Amino acid sequence: MSTLNNFWVIFLLILSISADAFCCSIKGFHLVRNISELPQDDYGMKGLSHITVAGSLLHGLKEVEVWLETFSPGTGTPIHRHSCEEVFVILKGSGTLYLASNTHGEFPGTPQEYSVFSNSTFIIPANDVHQVQNTNEHEDLQALIILSQPPMKPYIYEDWTTPHTAARLLFPVFWDKECLEGTSDKDEL
Amino acid sequence: MSTLNNFWVIFLLILSISADAFCCSIKGFHLVRNISELPQDDYGMKGLSHITVAGSLLHGLKEVEVWLETFSPGTGTPIHRHSCEEVFVILKGSGTLYLASNTHGEFPGTPQEYSVFSNSTFIIPANDVHQVQNTNEHEDLQALIILSQPPMKPYIYEDWTTPHTAARLLFPVFWDKECLEGTSDKDEL
Known part of the structure; x- marks a missing residue:
C-alpha cells in the first residue's frame, strides 16, 4: 500500500x-452535565418525556442506567416485565403502581395497586409484571428510574391476561438506538 | 428429639x-416508602446525612443501590476509589468534584476540579480516585447516588499523594451494618 x-x-x-x-x-461527553440541557423526546409515545441521564449506549455504563421520565396525566409505562433490578424515585406528582407478583401462573392476573407520590421510592422485584401510571389528572408524574443490567430488555404485555409466553420482547428500547450501530451485540440478549 | x-x-x-x-x-418493608420517613444518620461524620433509599443489605438488592446524601457546607466524601460504577444526580446546592483519572501512577496526584450544581449529573469512572465536596458555604449539597455491585467496597486515601497500595479498604461501610449479621459473606470482597 x-x-x-x-x-x-x-x-x-x-x-x-x-x-x-x-x-x-x-x-x-462532558463529565458534568446539566440535566435540563440533555436531549428529551417522547419517542412516539404521547405524554412521555424520556431523558437518559446516564446510560449504557450513550455513556458506556455497563452495570447501571439512570432515566428521568415524565408522564402527563393518563399516561404511563406499558405493562411489562424484565429480569433486571429497577428502583423508582418519584420526584413530582402522584400515580399508581400496578404489580402482579404471581409469577407462577400462566399470565399476570389482576395486579395489586399501590399509590405512589412525590418523594416516594419503590423497588420492582425482578421479573414481576408491572406498570406505573399517572392516575392524577391534575399534574405530571416525574420519576428517576434506576436499572441494572443495561440496556433494558423488557417483555411487553397487551393486558394483564396476556400469557407470559406471549409477551413480546422490545429490544432495543425506544431511546438511544442511534448508538447501537457499531457496537457489538455480544451478550445483549 | x-x-x-x-x-x-x-x-x-x-x-x-x-x-x-x-x-x-x-x-x-413496605413496597412504596416515603423517603422523608426513612432513617437518616450522620454515622459519626459531622455534616453528613445519609439515607439508604434502596440497598443491598436493607432491601435485598443485588445489582444496584441508591443513597440520598446531604453534605453541610465544608463537608463531603472521603478521597476514595471503588471498582463499581457510580452516578451522581445533584438535587440541591453546589460543590466540587475532584477526580484523579491517572490510574497509572503510584498515587492519584493533583485531581482535576469540576463544578457540580443542582440538576447536574456525572459518572465516576470505575477505579478513578475521587471526592465530592460541598464547597458552597451558603447551602447544603444534596445528591442521589447510584452504585452498582453493592455493597460498596471503597478504598480510602489520606490525601492525593497516598500511594494506591496504601489506600485502606473500608468494609463494611458506615451504614446498614445491622443487616450484616446472618448474611453470608460469600463473594463480598
Missing part, C-alpha cells in the same frame, strides 16, 4: 473513532 | 427468620 493510501486509511479510522466518541461513548 | 424440643427448634427458627425479615430483607 502506498504512503498516500496509508494516510487515508488512518485518516478515515480516526474520523470514525471520533464520530463514535462524539455521539455515544464515554469519551464524547 | 422429643416433640417439645421440635416445637422449640421450629419456634426459634421462625422467630429468627421473622426478625431478619423485619429489619433487613425484602419481606420486611
